[in-house]
Amino acid sequence: MTTMDKITYQPVRDELAYTFGGRLPVAHLRSGDVLEVDTEDCFGGRVRTAADLPSRVCRMPYLNPVSGPFFVEDAEPGDTLAIHLASIVPARDWGVSSTFPHFGALTSTAHTATLQPPLEERVWVYGIDRQAGTVRFQATETHHGINLPLDPMIGTIGVAPGGFEARSTIVPDVHGGNLDTPRLRAGTTLYLGVNVHGALFAVGDGHARQGEGEACGVGVEIATTTILAVEVIKGVSTVWPRLETDVTVMSIGCARPLEDAYRIAHHNMVGWVGSLTGMGLLDAYQLVSQVGRAPIGNVCDPNYTVLAAVDKALLPAPEPAYHGAHTRLRQHTAGLR
Amino acid sequence: MTTMDKITYQPVRDELAYTFGGRLPVAHLRSGDVLEVDTEDCFGGRVRTAADLPSRVCRMPYLNPVSGPFFVEDAEPGDTLAIHLASIVPARDWGVSSTFPHFGALTSTAHTATLQPPLEERVWVYGIDRQAGTVRFQATETHHGINLPLDPMIGTIGVAPGGFEARSTIVPDVHGGNLDTPRLRAGTTLYLGVNVHGALFAVGDGHARQGEGEACGVGVEIATTTILAVEVIKGVSTVWPRLETDVTVMSIGCARPLEDAYRIAHHNMVGWVGSLTGMGLLDAYQLVSQVGRAPIGNVCDPNYTVLAAVDKALLPAPEPAYHGAHTRLRQHTAGLR
Amino acid sequence: MTTMDKITYQPVRDELAYTFGGRLPVAHLRSGDVLEVDTEDCFGGRVRTAADLPSRVCRMPYLNPVSGPFFVEDAEPGDTLAIHLASIVPARDWGVSSTFPHFGALTSTAHTATLQPPLEERVWVYGIDRQAGTVRFQATETHHGINLPLDPMIGTIGVAPGGFEARSTIVPDVHGGNLDTPRLRAGTTLYLGVNVHGALFAVGDGHARQGEGEACGVGVEIATTTILAVEVIKGVSTVWPRLETDVTVMSIGCARPLEDAYRIAHHNMVGWVGSLTGMGLLDAYQLVSQVGRAPIGNVCDPNYTVLAAVDKALLPAPEPAYHGAHTRLRQHTAGLR
């Protein structure tokens, strides 16, 4: 990581992508580069007022656009791509959320299909005050309102999948994608296994904040300007996405039913703890069982997301993960936050 | 709550209960009473060394004993029983955990049945230092060890179920039971709907600490001396168990698959937020979607447990829950911690 | 089975049971006895016209009554109780079905909880013509009607559970109970593991017919006169319920999610095929994978039911199951059909 270029990318509308895979790159990066990228919100910016019902103003499959994909030189199948989120800034002074017919955790859906009519579709517009660090919820039927902490995150980030697949940006899976976890905030490094030459990562779907599970199916959706740095970790493979912060390592599982997402994340974490510490499999299983947290990401997307999180301070003498990539990228981007 | 008696109960072995329901009470309490109760660990105290494999020293169905049940005067079906956990103190200077054949989240089980042999059964003995507030993990195959924060909790607490049922203490459900969530620590008030005259609550299965999901199926199991206070909230019904701390209100859902536990907890929380604030249903759904946390309790018991947690400070002008029972019981037991 | 008594039992209303376990026996039987028992329908006979909405005329937990329990002499834990269904005759010339708020496979429920209002509650009354062998469906909104084949079955049959439990008759599980599979028709032998002295089996919840899955949650519910014969198979244990006809052996799994019910049933069937034929585990797995059918019972009750079914003619030289109990009981009751 001797060189560092800062690349800036602002997509025009026709450049937005709706799949991971099946697309040509919009720009080339090298390991160590910093990217400042503008991202649209999940509605493509079309939902701006309470009158803009998503099912009217949006058209399938033009939902959840991502910026990219970006070709990372020297990234090959079998490598890992580390992406450090240095900064996620809301691009506007508002965000929106909504209900959406037959989408969300507390409604029947196209998969959990029932004969009941859908819940009413409705839009909530949130005011964002970047200075104060707040997002304002305003009820639609009554005068209730409250300022919530601003906690920007990236909902969708991933690489091209393997096996010649192209997957909708709505889907989270082994390649990343619509992970929808509030843990993807600034200060976090994401590790993704590389499936195709150049990795072809893309990013979008910012949220000003989101509850665990994204119960109604929609966060406080925002366009963002996001600064990130990438590093290719050669010869180290990663199966399921992983996260690292200064304090915590996390594994991500995406599946239905939700317990399989839990199993994937924790199976992965047990192996990770074993390799970071040198402990045996059952000892690692035991320790994770007593110190692990299991934050839920989403319970609304085509695959649900659960994380396994372990604080590094609760592990006996762990080695740095991925040869210290998180620390390196964090220092690397220190001046950019 | 004008009167306050402190009742002390130390069960002898033959008094331990293995079901909620189907048992005669061991003592009578009145609303406002404080109870100091000794509880055994989930193995009945039979697993003390690495040689005490649970499947050898324990005999079904004599697992997960609870102390009780306690008859609470004036508690009738349709009322709510508030139980405030004032103090949970480990009774010994050790705790144990284990793997157990075909039990746990990362193994096939009697329900997620596969043809593979079970994982090896193994016991971990933890040293507990109450003064230092630590629980010591020691690996069994290597020399790795680490001190973890002591964070005592109650794994199993519930009332007699309705419908003439008697349920194994292994099961969490609408009556409470084997909830296995680390949120059931001292300082927390549990609300349970009363199903039978006298409520007939019982308590046991302490853990020195537990990860979210209790991945291997077993926490750091301890006997405890637990101090709690009860209050009957007349004419207020509660369907699924709820928790309250000084900061947070929480709803508990128990079901399989795990998403149904999430749905139950969040469906319940949306209704609760609506009634605490006066907001409409969809507004409450929206707010919970952005501020809710969803801590997983267990992913190993016959029903899995997920909580919906909302900080009271993120709700617009909520009324006190259950007429302020939590605050009242907290003050009531202030000298007992 | 040298002796044979025919016992007749017609419960009066107050004798009906709403749990398996937790009840005293209504009669005593000996191995080899034949029982003619009257059973009420799942609504206790209270739903007779389109105006009798179940949620109005029925009161929880007084749903799904069973006749019994019957004490079977010499049945001990570790034995198997074989119950051969010789005859199931509708007791009236009508049956009823209904939707029921938040119950059924194509609606949100108390567990798959959504914020949508329930489907409309509605009753369908079916005419039964025993001579013609038909059940007449009549649409409620239009003039459509059609005669369906009469295919009487028992919805709920089981023994007292172990572990001091008493379970609602709504629940299917390892002890049997609300299995709700159309395969429980006359000519079938049910094998249940004995958990308590005397087995304490009970039976009820007849259906004139039922689709696989019981999608709306309710079959064509009927009162019946049922003739069955029992045999205690000493020293042979049975974990999950099994069925046998002249042609087929079947294992029953009850669980959520539905794939766990499938896993239980097929795990059990692989072991059964192995022991009936003497083949190794993987060979039995392979053969079951190619010849097994997997009829779904219910997708609406607290546990779902899936069967694994294998025709005996597709097994290489199997031994008679349970020492030939099915053939023996079938001959034994030949004159009673």
Next chain:
Amino acid sequence: MTTMDKITYQPVRDELAYTFGGRLPVAHLRSGDVLEVDTEDCFGGRVRTAADLPSRVCRMPYLNPVSGPFFVEDAEPGDTLAIHLASIVPARDWGVSSTFPHFGALTSTAHTATLQPPLEERVWVYGIDRQAGTVRFQATETHHGINLPLDPMIGTIGVAPGGFEARSTIVPDVHGGNLDTPRLRAGTTLYLGVNVHGALFAVGDGHARQGEGEACGVGVEIATTTILAVEVIKGVSTVWPRLETDVTVMSIGCARPLEDAYRIAHHNMVGWVGSLTGMGLLDAYQLVSQVGRAPIGNVCDPNYTVLAAVDKALLPAPEPAYHGAHTRLRQHTAGLR
């Protein structure tokens, strides 16, 4: 359908496809054309003896090849493509099955992840006697063997998905794909919604027979020569795949957990019965609940498959489905069987 061409297609190895979508067509068809197509088995023909363990001789993602895709002129998004299977003939006198590490219903998998080692990988070679109509199972550990009825079926058939996606041929979903239901035998018409211009359907993965659920994850895998006929039904959309035989109409649902596959299939069938008969929604729900069968397809693929099946004779005066396409295609191909 005034014209009829018979097209013959025999792929060379490099032409085989491993995705639906993302591929150029190998041939063009017109509505009414008959296609005779050779298909390889799921292992690409590489597993021929007990020594050919799939994980050694096959390489991801080169599994489950399909022949195609075929461009159907005039097929546009919003239309339905009817594909009638006239004949499925095994291409060789043998078939193979196997266990495969961490794949199948009775093993832990990459999604239902456990810490147990995988089941042993093993191959079974079946002899096929087309004259006798048998498939011979031979145990690997003992001398057990038995002739099973030959019942050839197509495991994988589908069209290009919408939304710019390309999906692995391992996956069943709304576009068809790896449906793995024994109901896809000769005499059956499959209806698939068209997502892209030309539909781009492909077919492969024959089985000599398969149990419901495909428990071990692998049927008796065969190469086939398959004869089928296509018809474009203009202006009639189809969401989830449907089947029709002379006797039965069937809807297919693909999802996890298995109950969602059941829900999708039955939700779709209720709507279909409503439109075929003119009955109201709840009446159709009621009738399907009493007459529906729910055959399970697979419980091993990335999505599970359940069907809802209703015999046309049990519906009151139904109209012909899809303007009589099944009858028309059946007559059209009468001489080709």
